[in-house]
Amino acid sequence: MLHLDDDAVATALDWPGLVSALRAGFRNGAESPPRPHYSVKVPGERDATLLLMPAWTTGGHIGLKTVTVFPDNGRRALPAVSSHYLLMSARDGRIVASLEAGELTSRRTAAASALASSYLSRPDACSLLIVGAGRMAPNLALAHASVRPIESVQIWARDMAKADQLARQLEGMGLKAAAVSALETAVSNADIISCATLSEEPLVLGEWLRPGCHLDLVGAFTPSMREADDAALRRASVFVDTHAGATTEAGEIVQALASGALAVGDIRGDLFDLASGRVEGRHSKDEITLFKSVGCSLEDLVAAELCFERSVGAPT
Structure with missing residues (x-):
């Protein structure tokens, strides 16, 4: 059985190749059931979370x-x-590869944001703000x-040293990169704002968003977390990675639905819609677009298959 560590995964997953593979994966589809997640008590600390994310394609692979x-x-x-990730044959059930999934997850998540951006940000977008300085x-x-x-x-983080x-x-x-301390100013000047934090309070306010910008929200993956306020969702054309995941797990979406700032019908589409051409992305240069992702097991499967195929030299 092949084992790939984070370094091998990073080597196998170049950005153009991974974005292209995800585009094809969302266009073709896969069995990607909602992920069960469980709260785990940690003495004296915030609760931990356990997530299980399966996906499979007929005659291809099963991933967990x-x-x-x-x-x-x-x-x-x-x-x-x-x-961690296990890749199995969907023909006979044998395990064909195990992968450290830290880099796999980080890269497929970032590539999904890039895929969304290819439909939603302005083609001439040249300034990027990253909110958060963690692994993502x-x-x-x-x-x-x-x-x-x-x-x-530009990079903004609570810890300026990071x-x-x-x-x-x-x-x-x-x-060309620089750290910044004034978040409002940085947001109001950016073409693309990409957030990857564990914040439970809005960091990006809708009133700061300038016409034509694209807001990419990656970090908040539970209903209690959020990186942008209701005003951002009201001002923007909202897209998600998957409808099922976003409407049940994404803090910005769940809380905006509860407050009435957003209705389910206001969500313009997901990555399946965009990749298949069923839904158009950006309509105009002044439109504010917003993409919210919480992660999808199809993305993991596509990335793991690409790693495996490139590592062994051919698909199996």
Whole structure:
């Protein structure tokens, strides 16, 4: 059985290839049932979360990702999220590969945002703001830069030292980057705003969004979390990765539905709709667009299959 660590996964998943594979995956579809998630008590800390994410294609592969989220792991200098992936044959059930899923998850999530951006952001979008400086942040910057002509990246984080460190990292990867301390100013000047935090209070306010911008919300993955307020959803054309996941798990969507700021019918489409052409993306240069993702097991399966095929040299 093949085993791929995070370094091998990163090597296999270049941004253009992964975005292209996800585009085909959402166009073709797969069995991707809603993920069960369980709350796990942690003494003296916030509750942890256990997620199970299966997906499969007929005659192709079955994939299963296990994810644990321990939001207070920073106290132990450990990552908040840990995950692993099993890839199995959908013809005979044998396990063909196991993958460390940290880089797999980060890259497929960032590539899904880039895929959405290819439909929703302005083709000439050149300024990017990253909100948050965790593991997702560099991948989001690189993924967005693979589909749009990004000339400058700004990073805002509660910890300015981490924002500075990320800016230096991105500079080393060929992107012009700088840390910023004034979030409102940075949001109001950005063509694309990409958020990846564990915030439970809105960070980006709708009144800050300038005409023509695209807001990419990645971090809030439970109903109690959110990175943007109701005003942002009212002002924007709203798209999601999947309707089922967003309307039950995405904090911004769930809370806006509860407050009446958003109706289910206001959600213009998901990645299945966009990739298949059933729904048009951006309509005009001044339209504000918003993409909310909570993750989809189809994305993991597509990424794991691409890793496996590139590692063994041919699909099985």
